[in-house]
Amino acid sequence: MARDHRLSRHRARVIAATVAALTVGGSALAEASASAAGKPKGHDVSSHQKNVDWQSARTKGARFVYVKATESHTYRNPYFDQQYNGAREVGILHGAYHFALPDRSSGTAQAAHFVRNGGAWRADGWTLPPALDVEYNPYGRNKCYGLTKAGMVTWIKAFSDEVRRRTGRRPVIYTTTHWWNTCTGSSRAFGANHALWLARYDSATAGALPAGWSLWTFWQYDNSGSLPGDQNLFNGSTAQLQKLAEG
Template sequence: MARDRKPSRHRSRLIAVSVAALALGGTALAEIPAAAAGKPKGHDVSSHQKNVNWQSSKAKGAKFVYVKATESHTYRNPYFNQQYNGSRNAGLIRGAYHFALPNKSSGQAQAAHFVRNGGGWKSDGWTLPPALDIEYNPYSKHKCYGLSNAKMVTWIQSFSNEVKRLTGRRPVIYTTTHWWNTCTGASRAFASNHALWIARYDSATAGALPAGWQFWTIWQYDNASGSLPGDQNLFNGSMTQLRKFARGY
């Protein structure tokens, strides 16, 4: 997903796309994979998309959206309010996500910053659970942020625990299978109580999942070349199930 922090925003985006292509096996599909046809369609956005035309997104079939709220422990998306509130006003189920930089501060500190700046949740049927975007470091050659597998698992657990304490829900985890198995040592510690948002492009299916997970909840199947602003996603269920997921039961 998009990274917004300076320096070298354009270079960071190029690095991120290159890493995704290597990890996920090529370029992205612009069309919904046939195996996932009929599932609720959504997207995710950040400051790169600026002020989004939400009525247009809805007209193109969007049912849900994740909006980037924060990154590390200092950055906040300057377009967050327009994107988060605008999507809700247009009738989309929406949620917020945090882009993790585990080498900058603790999981607890980043979770607190996230929740303070839009990463909350309430059981109103319109608010998706908070999400943690944890993937290859776009700012450095140290793709696991210089953390050992054990320290990465501890960092994620710290983030999750603080989000749960502050909001009442465990965060959705956005990642790739390759990053997860490489940087957490194929940890199975999160699969039982964290929904999976898997990124995999140029594929008819979501493919092999990270260690422990038996199914995906959201699949990011295209990185910004589809019909909706930002990255393209699918929910693994019906609209009724999507609403239940938002409500927390």
């Protein structure tokens, strides 16, 4: 769909190797595979999933979810409230994500729109850090949105700085290794203080990491499965996942 492209982008291309990384409580998390036992299971949803049956998702093992809140500086997921609040009501940790369109407006403007429309973090023990989804352009041929490598790094930094200013937390960055290395010039500017969220399918391992990270935090390993939307793992224990939510 023009406004919520999750399904079409998965059908349109095979996602390149991606990775996410984080240090929780000062301790590096160990790498895992999609079949690793004991890794908390989760998913991410958008308006494509509409009203989610959250009790069913919980019963099937969901322990966390990321919900699409916004895109660019104008769009808000019309199902966001049902999805975001519904997850919390059944005991699933929830977080919000923003789909970046860096050719539409500044990183600062999009971060402000995101935080105003679902991306605000709460120190309630249930809210995961806000997340930035930055990847291939679903609306045009220019996969880097017409920005130079330095311009893309500047855009992401502006988004991150504004999210931190408004919420106190740095955003998780969702990306693919190929996109990141192509469109940011293999920037290492974010690995030290941003968790990363991997998207890599048809593989038993996370694969090559984008520049700047040595470990992943969330791994989106399939776009369908037992849970609504995309399937994810957290690279740590349930206690570490809880700690991430606590800040």
